[in-house]
Amino acid sequence: MGGIFGVASKNSCTLDLFFGVDYHSHLGTKRGGMAVYDKSQGFTRAIHNIENSPFRTKFDGDLDELSGTLGIGCISDNEPQPLLIQSHLGSFAITTVGKINNEKELVDDAYKNGHIHFMEMSRGRINATELVAALINQKATLTEGLLYAQDKIQGSMTILLLTPEGIYASRDKYGRTPIVIGKKENAFCASFESFAYINLGYTDYKELGPGEIVFITPEEVTTLSAPREEMKICSFLWVYYGYPTSTYEGVNVESMRYECGRLLAKRDEVQPDIVAGVPDSGIAHAIGYANQSGVPFARPFIKYTPTWPRSFMPQNQSQRNLIARMKLIPVDTLIRDKKLLLIDDSIVRGTQLGETSEFLYQSGAKEVHIRPACPPLLFGCPYLNFSRSSSELDLITRRVIRDREGNEVSQAVLENYADPDSQNYQEMVEEIRKRLNFTSLRFHRLDDLVESIGISPCKLCTYCWNGREG
Numbered sequence: 157m158g159g160i161f162g163v164a165s166k167n168s169c170t171l172d173l174f175f176g177v178d179y180h181s182h183l184g185t186k187r188g189g190m191a192v193y194d195k196s197q198g199f200t201r202a203i204h205n206i207e208n209s210p211f212r213t214k215f216d217g218d219l220d221e222l223s224g225t226l227g228i229g230c231i232s233d234n235e236p237q238p239l240l241i242q243s244h245l246g247s248f249a250i251t252t253v254g255k256i257n258n259e260k261e262l263v264d265d266a267y268k269n270g271h272i273h274f275m276e277m278s279r280g281r282i283n284a285t286e287l288v289a290a291l292i293n294q295k296a297t298l299t300e301g302l303l304y305a306q307d308k309i310q311g312s313m314t315i316l317l318l319t320p321e322g323i324y325a326s327r328d329k330y331g332r333t334p335i336v337i338g339k340k341e342n343a344f345c346a347s348f349e350s351f352a353y354i355n356l357g358y359t360d361y362k363e364l365g366p367g368e369i370v371f372i373t374p375e376e377v378t379t380l381s382a383p384r385e386e387m388k389i390c391s392f393l394w395v396y397y398g399y400p401t402s403t404y405e406g407v408n409v410e411s412m413r414y415e416c417g418r419l420l421a422k423r424d425e426v427q428p429d430i431v432a433g434v435p436d437s438g439i440a441h442a443i444g445y446a447n448q449s450g451v452p453f454a455r456p457f458i459k460y461t462p463t464w465p466r467s468f469m470p471q472n473q474s475q476r477n478l479i480a481r482m483k484l485i486p487v488d489t490l491i492r493d494k495k496l497l498l499i500d501d502s503i504v505r506g507t508q509l510g511e512t513s514e515f516l517y518q519s520g521a522k523e524v525h526i527r528p529a530c531p532p533l534l535f536g537c538p539y540l541n542f543s544r545s546s547s548e549l550d551l552i553t554r555r556v557i558r559d560r561e562g563n564e565v566s567q568a569v570l571e572n573y574a575d576p577d578s579q580n581y582q583e584m585v586e587e588i589r590k591r592l593n594f595t596s597l598r599f600h601r602l603d604d605l606v607e608s609i610g611i612s613p614c615k616l617c618t619y620c621w622n623g624r625e626g
Contacts (some may be wrong), residue, residue: 192224331366417444
């Protein structure tokens, strides 16, 4: 994924930008970057690899160099950014969050429209943020360029664009990812996460609507393009990758997860000794389950935060599995001879949760009941980069379906497997339970998940669970 943050201030923006970007560290583990503008020095930028150390550690030494009153920054799992661009529209810095599915078509169009070249990254890839800048530069103004980019990109794209005069903030046209504006005396900020500016003294000013574009200066926020009607915000924001203190469309992540766990418990009949959440995202779901069921909440695993304070995960899958085990330390007295019910945010490949349950049995657990806080993941996301999976067969659900149905499976059959009342669904879940050696397995229902979030279903994207475009 990725997170972005920007500041327009009458005074120095550097510290606010530094801490605001740092508060997005849960959204990316690969690179961080900041760009600032100062009237006397122009644009200054710093980008660092943050795979093995926190954002603050890498950028602490850059603060003296990054002086200015206007700035943008990002945490990214993908390309280096922000980028500094010089074009017929002037000089600007740009950072983005999103996914471009029609990259080749857009690159070819750019060549035809006179764009001479792109910088090539490793493995022949083009920097997606540079491609967004090229789209913007095909128009006569930055506002027209931002609207053009939003209309041409298939996937999703939320953008912060820094100029000497102020910051343009453009939310994805379907609002799949958020942008919230904060305000304090002599400054405004733009943030992916609504909590990132609270400790910096900002208060909530407004949340941009789908496709809305605003221009931010230290004095005011001006709407350049009004929000669109249709919204498809990603439901996984609440389930997994949003931070507990964040609020999207008026719904707090932590509160949603309590409600999610409560509805899980209402449909359950198992009688465990304790309820636990797989740290960290499963914990709030487990609290909601425990509050509803009356079964005590406990922590049979503790994350070792002194050396694993952030969600670093290497690209190599075997290393990822090892790191996942290394982070969590078991508590023997809360495991041995106990019937455990574990709630995790989701099951993707199933490898880690299967190994976790096996370890629990080896540690003396009598039973291990698994309750994912969302429905079975059946489709890879075409809109956001929140998964490193390169194939839908990375999903344990799709491997089970392939083994049952063969390599060619129609959309109608997949939709039947997504229906929690179908025989195919029940048999798929039972096969996953057997393969991963759980005592029992019950997924959250999609209708209950939508109820847990509490906003209109037509405003939510649920593609990864039901395969329905939106």
